[in-house]
Amino acid sequence: MLQTLLPILIFAALALGAVGAFRRIRLWRQGQRTPMVWRRLVLMPKRYLNDLHHVVARDKAIAHTHVATAGGYVAAMALALVVHGFGWRNPMLGGLLLAASLVMFIGTIAVNLRRVNPPPKLSKGPWQRLSKSLIAYSVSMFLISLPLVGVAPTALGGGVLAIVLAAVLVWGLLEMVVGMGWGGPMKHAFAGSFHLAFHRRPERFDDNHADVGHDVHRGSRSTALFPLDLTAKTLGVEKPADFQWEQLLGFDACVQCGRCQNVCPAYAAGQPLNPKKLIQDMIVGMAGGSDARYAGSGYPGIDVGKHHGGPSEPIVPQLVEAQTLWACTTCRACVEECPMMIEHVDAIVDMRRFITLEKGETPEKGAAALDNLIATDNPGGLDNASRLDWAADLEMPRIKDRPEGVDVLLWLGDGAFDMRNQRTLRSLVKILRAGGVDFAVLGDEERDSGDVARRLGDEATFQRLAERNIATLARYRFARIVTADPHSFHVLGREYSAFGGDYRVLHHSTFIAELFDGGRINVAAPTQPETVTYHDPCYLGRYNGEFAAPRQVLAALGLEVAEMERSGYRSRCCGGGGGAALSDVPGRARIPDMRMEDVRTTGATTVAVACPQCTAMLEGVVEPRPRIRDLAEMVADALVATAPAAPASSSTREEEPA
Template identity: 45%
Template sequence: MTHAFWILIAAGAVLSLQIARLGRRWAIGAAADVDIVAGLRRLPRVYLHDVHTVVEREPGMSRMHALVAGGTLSAVVCTLAAGATGWRILALLAGIAAAAGIIGAGLDAWRRRRSARPDRLSGALFDRLPFALLTFDAGLLLSAVGVWTGPVAVYAGAIFLALGAGWLVARAARGPMRHAVAGVTALVAHPRPERFDAGPHATALKPALEGYGIGRAEDFGWNRLAMFDACVQCGKCEAACPAYAAGQPLNPKKLINDLVIGLGGDGAGTVRSGPDAQLGTYGTATGAIGTEYSGHGHPAPMGPLDDLIDGLGGGSGTDRSPRLVATETLWSCTTCRACVEACPMMIEHVDAIVDLRRHETLTRGVPPLAVGAVLLDLAETDTQSGRALSERHDWAADLGLRVLSSDGDACEVLLWAGESAYDMRSQSTLRALVRLLQRAGVDLAILGTEERDCGDFARRAGDEATFAALARTNRATLSRHRIGRIVSADPHVVHCLAREYPSFGPMPDVVHHSTLLDALMEEGRLTVPPLPDADAVTYHDPCYLGRYMGETGAPRRILRRLGLTSVEMADHGRSSRCCGGGGGAALADVPGRRRIPDVRMDQARATGAQTVVAACPNCTQMLEGVPGARPQVRDLAELVWQAVEATP
């Protein structure tokens, strides 16, 4: 094993230089608060549990990855140990591990060459990677066999090993193998370490600590630059993205590659946002490190691009310089986190998009026109619609709701009505919810004119200043009262209050109305009979309830208590398709081949259900806006009240 030993030592030396090259590349990024020791301690658990939990959603891919990664790495370790000690048993183990690696690489090569190859996969060098791994593992296997069979296998193994190692190491900084080095670095220094400590629902956006968003690659923290380089271009984010499915100009995989390219160009690594989205060949301040991308691009928008940008409010007038990330790409995102949920490398696409939006909104002052109008209303009136605060609860005039007005007022449950309270369709849901809570004997109250917008829209539209002002005002109001818990029918409100307000100070418990109704039924405080002669339904998981808050069980338990037959859509639970109503995307209204809610409604039609059950006012509005024959859309609270109201 001597030849193999020294080839691996030489490859390791070259790999060290490539790693240093990547380190210099990431060093142009901003400083980041990273606990390296804690990251190294959790690395085995993160890789074996968090990463493989995502990979195992595709069983064939999981087995292939385990064979390639586990087999190849084990073979390398055993070969080095055998070369250092001369123990033949280690050579045998190296051969067995290399054989496993060959099987895995062969499966990957077949997967990429067969007619049913997944359309989301990038090609070019990524298609050659399995053959490089086959060559490398074959060299390790032949070297191990040569211990018993003689020099022919040894020399053949050395040739194969040198060829395979040479290709792999050469691509460690500017090719497919970059993801291995960057991936380990990103997992150790992940910008969201709480994601691994508190589970996958650590979803609160980070505040804009310095400046006003990100306009250049070097403004990202160095660990986020490493995270972008970790992309393996598997395309799972692409397949999950609702904007991409609708043909809007956003492909999360291509966006991450755009940011990788952004580590260069003019030496400063400018990430520009605006008209053309023309990509060039970029280097970096520390040397030319390009990127090979052969996957799908951003779907082309409908109509002239310049007209679209002018309509969005970005890049009009004399600003016609080539841009790396187009404005319409940023505003196609619904912030649904489907891409993040699907990514096996734990990349945080949505955080990057929001930071780029912050630059558009706060620094350049060019959010989409409709988004800018809402932000202006929020700044001037504390509501998205510009309506008076005194009108928020007009729908409840006959329901006898108590208003918390004096300091120290107490209630068991505070209803946070949210912006949907101004919408007549959503008022039906709120009225049903109030009646159910009153039927259950809940001590319920509202804030009246003291309830402002929670700020979720402003934050995801990039206006961190308005969000912070609203959050401080609302939290100060809440702190004056003694509140058991807060309930809202809007998952966006629930997430904002429960996950993002605590950074401003302590908060009461915040729950979604499905969670509270489920608990009241379980406790026996709310008796709900089955709905008679009800047709089959299908439940649409809101992104901010399922993926963000992790609540997928309560709505389904309620449907079972109602005696309803629920048929799942193709994408459901944590993998649910977005309705298109989040993150300001509905207001930006970037055109595509289709509308996002139309794509989701197609999945609902395919179930044969007569009713789509929603649990979010945004989802209800978006799905009810789908034209043509379709199932009716009902909120969960409306169905429960229908059953309760029918009780003698």
């Protein structure tokens, strides 16, 4: 009986699943379309086995579980199709099918153990059911295939036991095959595969890089926001159908594993943001309905089940509250952790763009900063001519007086208006002079890089600033740009290229490390041993992959670095990025306070920083707390004047300016 039933069941499940898959694809294709490049599908297996597995493997136990379960399932399904579906009852294939089912079963046991008392990051509901369905599928497939190798009596093909087995297999097939197309938890395999193939940032994958393995943390390579066409009919994303279809596909790949929720600084601070819930809300919007069926942690302070959406209905506020979007610091921790390589930050900025450019509802202080950027080229509304006031006694060389060109153009950033950061800048100038660096500044010709405007969604102001800065830079000759501001570093180095500005930009930590390497500056050993720790700025580390240089600098200073648990690519944001310091969404705790707690647990008395925003946010933590010092300040204080300045400066002149 089973022999006639099995092919029917398998092909019926496949057919039903295919119908569901077709409907799912139509849901994705509601988004904005770009020409399909079908040959990208061939990239999928490699991207899955290499890039995706790399992220999953950060948690070894889960990686092994998933390899066993998914590998076992794929093999078992393929073999079952041949053996039971097409009736090629080869004992060898039957043996392989049994082995595959067994491997899957072992993985399933691990899945179920994890689901006995699931950690809060995991979603329950259908995902809890999936663990049971996996057992149903693997066990029934195993038992049904036993007669193939002659272990069990072929009489299994009749009677009550056969009916029971068939029923359990139907459960398994419904979840594992039909559910894949119809939106059950297994849709992650189907959507995830296509998402890997058609990912909007192909640069994130190794197949697009000649230098495979040049940095091990994925996601640091393609971090520039996508430029917005300012002549489009509506600007930004108002409703789910305004997303690019690849983005909708990406949302649908979410496995609700909650890694993003675990690393999100806003979620930890009790602000109303949870990246996992946000992605699920986007799926609710894409498919239409309410968020009542969501079975994971919601946005802190916002009840689950009260919001609803549809593909052509506005997202804010019916589906997602504006506060949720403004709580994001754009730190990219979620993107970095996501095993499905979903781009949360792109989605959030897309929605912010609509709020700012079309609705004019940027949070109050953000709107004031944007007005100031439009009127005065800096977010504080200060006279741009005062950008160099802090250096009145330093006789700063202006690039306009150096038509022959300089080696280093020192980009000051808006920290030039901030008294705290002016100390950092003075230290940096001291280091440059000690190293005999041929440098100059733009002075009052420098404008804000546009970082804050862009993250607040004001792409129009960003593009205007970018165009003006690029026009200014085009008038001068310099080999490279050095800046102490990772946000300027990122925007100038990565985002201006879309507008025709290609520069070699170095963060000051990289440049100082270079000076040390070249023996151009000398420092005294620390007088007394001190424990320091280093806080990685998001826009330097995760965004641009520079983790080594700051640590090299600290090592050159002879300092022992006690690393925080969350450092490097897993560094926790200071809370100041993405305009979050301006939107200032209330929460249970402050993000910099939590970061300072991380610092305290290392026992460090000083935290080395490398970003004006981080400095400001961490210094806002009430005393007593560890000291906050920029790398440049630490180096400048330790300098000893033995470097021969004159010959060094003449040698740098020989470098060919760009």
